[in-house]
Structure formats: C-alpha cells, structure tokens
Amino acid sequence: MTTTVPTTAALALGDDALVLSHRLGEWAGRAPVLEEEVALANIALDLLGQARVLLSLAGDEDELAYLREERAFRNLQLVEQPNGDFAHTIARQLFFSTYQHLLYARLAAGDGPFAPLAAKAVKEVAYHRDHAEQWTVRLGDGTEVSHERMQRACAALWRYTGEMFQPVEGLDVEGEKLRADWLESVGDVLRRATLTLPEGPQSGAWTAGAGRQGLHTEPFGRMLAEMQHLHRSHPGATW
Template sequence: MTTAALALGDDALVLSHRLGEWAGHAPALEEEVALANIALDLLGQARFLLSLAGDEDELAYLRDAHAFRNVQLVERPNGDFAHTIARQLYFSTYQELLYEQLARGRTALAPLAGKAVNEAAYHRDHAEHWTLRLGDGTAGSRERMRRGLEALWRFTGELFKPVEGCEADWSALDGTWRERVTDTLLRATLAVPEGPRRVAGAAGGGRQGVHTEAFVRTLAEMQHLHRSHPGARW
C-alpha cells in the first residue's frame, strides 16, 4: 500500500506544483483560475495519499529527488500553453481510468479514488476542450498543439507500468487510454504521435526514482522554504 500511495501521491503533488507555476502567466484570467483549481484538486489528492504512507509534510519537503516515485510525464516543464494541455490530456485521461478501477476495489485507495474520479473527469474534460480548440483552430495553435503532443508522447508508456498495491488491469487501462486519446486527437484534426512510448536510457523511469534534471531544479524550489525554516509553524 505504501508503494501505491507514494507513487500516486507523488504524481498528484508534482503535477499540482507544475500547474501552480502558471499563476500570473496563464493566457487569460479565466484559464488561470481553471488551472489553479485543477492544481488544488491534485494537491488535495496528494495530501490524502501521502498521509497513507507517512507524514505528508516530511514526504513532500524532506525527500531527495531519487526518493520520489512520480512518473516523468508530470515533472516535464510547462512549456507553452499547448504543451501544458497535451501533458494534462495524457495524464488526466489515465488518472480517470485508473481511479475508476481503484474505486471498485477493496484497498485503502478506494475511498479516495471514488471521490477523485470525478475531479479527474473534470480535468480530462478541460484538457479535451482545449485540445479541440487549439487543434482545430488557427495554423499556429494547431502546430503548437502538435509539437506538445509529440514531445510528451514518449513519456506516456510509464503510466501503465504496474504499481504494487494498485488493483488495476494495466493492459486494459493502456488500451482504453489509447482509444480515448486517439478519439480526442482525431476530433481535433490532429494525428496520433507515432514514436515509441518510452524514455530511452531511463532505467525504469520515475517509478524507480530516475528523474530528469528539470525535476531536480523544481523540487529544490518547492522545498526551499520548508528546508530553510525547519520546525516552523504558521
């Protein structure tokens, strides 16, 4: 259970932080609020999941990068807005499908999954809306969306590597994920990326503590205040 709670909790925590980086930089005020709300949903999920594995603050702020078990997809830099939407489409589609399965299970993850599946469905709907709008928009927005989808495609295979403690049919999840993502991209007049869905040279990827340089920098920023004032109470 600890393995699953850490893996899913780290996914949510890291992506929440990435989306939070859009504060003050989103293309429109309405979208800034939407991204902030998604980030808060994910932070709530992370707090519950990490509390199943130990002290949530210690796990969030006092672990080194190699101790985190999030997939590399969620730690990728935001890039432009289309790049962020591509990352969100891939991840939220996966998370909704996974939580649907976990909600029907008997593990300690079921209560969280039963609630969070509705949040994930909203996140996926938001990402789909923007994928359609950008893909079937101007030539410039379509090209940006295409670049984002292709750049992140190779990070999606790791989503479906089995996680100890998660009662899920990973092969079925992968197949359904591909069907849903393909349907969205075709409706957006975008091609499904054709490259491999794995990161070359990543020995097991983020689930085994192998992370990118960008994540190390982001983690240092996220943990700076807590580490600078140990034991502080607000």
C-alpha cells in the same frame, strides 16, 4: 475495513498528484487568460488535496513532500515535465488526466485501500479531463499556429506516456487494458482535434520513463529545489 496500505503505490499516486499540482501552480500569474489562471489553479488545488490524502497513507505528508531527495520520489516523468507553452501544458493534462481518470475509476470500483479516495477524486478528475479535452480540440482545430504547437507538444511528451501502464506494486490494475482504453480515448480526442497520434521514437517509444523507480529528468531537480526550499530553510516554522 482495515487493509494494509501499499506504500509504494501510495507514494506513486501521491507524488503524481503533488508534482503535477506544483507544476500547474507555476502558471499562477502568467496564464494566457484570467479564466485559465483560475482553472489551472483549481485543478492544482484538487491534485494537492489528493496528494495530501495519498501521502498521509504512506507517512507524514510534510516530511514526504519537503524532505525527500529527488531519487525518493516515485512520480511519473510525465508530470514533472516543465509547463512549456500552453499547448505543452494541455497535452500533459490530456495524457495524465485521462490516465488518472481511468485509473481512479478502476480503483473506486474495487474495495482496496485507495477506493475511498478514488471514489471522491474520480469526480474531480472528470472535470480536469474534460478541461484538457476541450482545450485539445480548441487548439488542434484552431489556427494554423495553435494546431502546429499542439501537435508538437503531443509529440514532445509522447515518450513519457508508456510509463503510466507499467505495473505498480500494490495497485491491482491491468496495465495493458488500461493502455488500450487510454489509447482509444486519447486517440479519439486527437482525431476530433484534427491532430495525429504521435508515433514516438523508434528506440523504445513505450519504454522510456522510470520515474516510478526514482529516476527523474533534469528539470525535476530544479522544481524540487523551488518547492522544498522554504520548508528546508526554515524547519518547523509556522505562520
């Protein structure tokens, strides 16, 4: 089957995977326990593999990853948020992997250009989602300190979650249905974790975030500088 690949959607999904992969990679050498060190690196590796496939659908993967400016990236603002403490990383994982899992399951069920990748990646992301859900419950229903930190992390990242359900050109997904399923799942996990679903700021709790339009938050520029600096400093270098 030959289908024209919608570049906008390929960049959106590819950039989500690439940027989150890089953020998770920042935990290497500083995760709280060895098992988490390995887990976060493995999740990062899965995402990097997905990013390579998706960006290759849109163009040259290396050029896209290393030579674009900040405003050309189409990832969600959620995935570019700094790791914060471990609770922040887990909250970001919970919000994103639930979204990605629901999205990929939908894309895998269709016959569009993303179906092959989605059918493969949905099985990987199921493990990411499970990992995030287990940690959310463990931290939320843990000690007083872990509960409070987990609640704080959910609240801090909540304002970036609305963007996930905005339409993306070339993605045949019903945003409102996706949001309903996402809310139900995340709400259920938070309840089990004795946490409460954040209410978000009154000023547009669900409208903040425009990463898909190329508008990013301040920490993203610094992340990109680190991610791209080697490639830009030594163009064309090989090992």
